[in-house]
Amino acid sequence: MKEVSGSDRSLVITLKTFYGFEDVLKEELAELGFPDAIKLNRAVQITGTWRDVYYLNVHLRCALSVLVQVKKFRIRDEDDLYTQAMKIDWTKYFDVKKTFAVKGAVYSDFFKHSQYPFLLVKDAIVDTFRKNLNDRPDVNTKKPQVMFDVYINNKEVTISLNTSGAPLFQRGYRDEAGLAPMNEVAAAGLIRMSGWDRKSTFVDPFCGSGTFLIEAALMAANLPATLERHHFAFKNFANFDEEIWDDIQNAIPKRITELPCLIVGSDKNAEMVMKARRNLRRLPIGRFVKVNADSFQESKSPAESGVMITNPPYGERMGDEIEELYEELGDWMKTEMQGFSCWIVSSNMEAFKFVGLRPDRKVKVFNGSLECSFRKYEIYAGSKKAKHQEQPDESES
Numbered sequence: 001m002k003e004v005s006g007s008d009r010s011l012v013i014t015l016k017t018f019y020g021f022e023d024v025l026k027e028e029l030a031e032l033g034f035p036d037a038i039k040l041n042r043a044v045q046i047t048g049t050w051r052d053v054y055y056l057n058v059h060l061r062c063a064l065s066v067l068v069q070v071k072k073f074r075i076r077d078e079d080d081l082y083t084q085a086m087k088i089d090w091t092k093y094f095d096v097k098k099t100f101a102v103k104g105a106v107y108s109d110f111f112k113h114s115q116y117p118f119l120l121v122k123d124a125i126v127d128t129f130r131k132n133l134n135d136r137p138d139v140n141t142k143k144p145q146v147m148f149d150v151y152i153n154n155k156e157v158t159i160s161l162n163t164s165g166a167p168l169f170q171r172g173y174r175d176e177a178g179l180a181p182m183n184e185v186a187a188a189g190l191i192r193m194s195g196w197d198r199k200s201t202f203v204d205p206f207c208g209s210g211t212f213l214i215e216a217a218l219m220a221a222n223l224p225a226t227l228e229r230h231h232f233a234f235k236n237f238a239n240f241d242e243e244i245w246d247d248i249q250n251a252i253p254k255r256i257t258e259l260p261c262l263i264v265g266s267d268k269n270a271e272m273v274m275k276a277r278r279n280l281r282r283l284p285i286g287r288f289v290k291v292n293a294d295s296f297q298e299s300k301s302p303a304e305s306g307v308m309i310t311n312p313p314y315g316e317r318m319g320d321e322i323e324e325l326y327e328e329l330g331d332w333m334k335t336e337m338q339g340f341s342c343w344i345v346s347s348n349m350e351a352f353k354f355v356g357l358r359p360d361r362k363v364k365v366f367n368g369s370l371e372c373s374f375r376k377y378e379i380y381a382g383s384k385k386a387k388h389q390e391q392p393d394e395s396e397s
């Protein structure tokens with residue numbers, strides 16, 4: 001296993017994300033100094049060093065996990081996976097006292113059962129340890145200390161170290177969630193997609209547990225979203241370099257004296273407002289974000305211009321209540337949010353029609369496993385824009 005401190009930039013690093021967020025992840029990487037990323041399906045790839053791996057785990061907002069390629073090979077049949085995996089010296093990656101798990105994704109006719117390839121690789125890992133050290137590490141599928149990723153596309157297998165472990169949307173700031181929380185990685189991706197400049201006013205009138213507000217405030221303060229996350233699988237690898245880790249941690253500012261913009265949220269449910277405030281309090285940006293216990297109907301715009309990003313209730317089934325809510329939201333945006341770029345994310349495509357405004361942009365995205373549309377409504381100041389029914393046949397871009 002490579003020394004962490006080496007400057008060899010030859011590690012193949014794959015950053016996984018949700019469908020629809022590949023471009024914003026690429027953009028984010030370019031901003032962090034990795035301009036040559038290659039876009040893949042639900043992932044982006046770069047080459048780099050182990051220092052980069054630590055740094056990206058901490059600083060990327062739009063990635064789900066950071067993988068480092070161990071080996072890429074072709075297989076002839078099912079059994080060949082075990083044979084090839086036995087050629088890897090697994091003992092150099094972690095010590096026998098650490099627990100591990102093998103997970104991944106399989107798109108291949110070779111395997112009838114989707115979990116079987118992971119079992120084969122798990123067996124190869126255990127057998128290699130037994131052969132070389134006469135001992136074996138334990139498997140822990142729920143909370144493994146070390147995680148391997150197996151990706152099979154037809155005959156091509158890629159085995160990687162999952163250097164993040166638990167997905168990076170587990171930021172560590174949220175104990176308190178509502179019933180339908182926004183995924184943190186998706187929230188950060190949507191904020192980036194909206195083009196918010198991190199200086200102008202940011203509003204979420206259905207803030208729930210505060211995911212958009214928190215992600216926006218962390219961006220505005222230039223603080224990593226993983227500030228309160230302490231677990232990263234790379235800390236359990238044989239080559240973990242504490243000095244480099246400390247360097248990366250020490251470069252993060254500890255105190256924030258102000259935010260460059262106003263960030264305001266509201267929710268009609270007082271309990272949700274308490275949750276949002278509790279989540280915010282865990283972070284150094286917490287005291288700069290305002291959360292009000294108001295329904296959007298009684299909220300006033302806090303500024304003359306800015307960006308609104310929100311996910312209103314999706315509603316299980318269409319009903320008068322949801323229709324009315326989206327209709328009132330459209331009306332409210334027209335009167336209260338003049339001068340704002342208003343973005344709504346929802347999985348309820350029918351409900352969108354009741355907003356009654358033509359979207360300036362529509363993007364298909366995923367909030368976790370839920371397919372959603374993210375729509376922009378530019379509400380011009382003093383707009384006389386006629387309210388009309390949205391054309392349902394407009395395609396997503």
Ligand SMILES: C[S@@+](CC[C@H](N)C(=O)[O-])C[C@H]1O[C@@H](n2cnc3c(N)ncnc32)[C@H](O)[C@@H]1O
Nearest residue numbers: 181182206207208209211267268269295296313
């Ligand atoms: C899908 S959740 C938002 C989740 C939030 N983004 C999060 O990450 O936790 C929708 C929220 O809208 C709130 N809500 C419903 N009707 C409302 C209204 N008329 N005004 C303001 N909030 C409302 C609910 O209390 C709920 O918290």
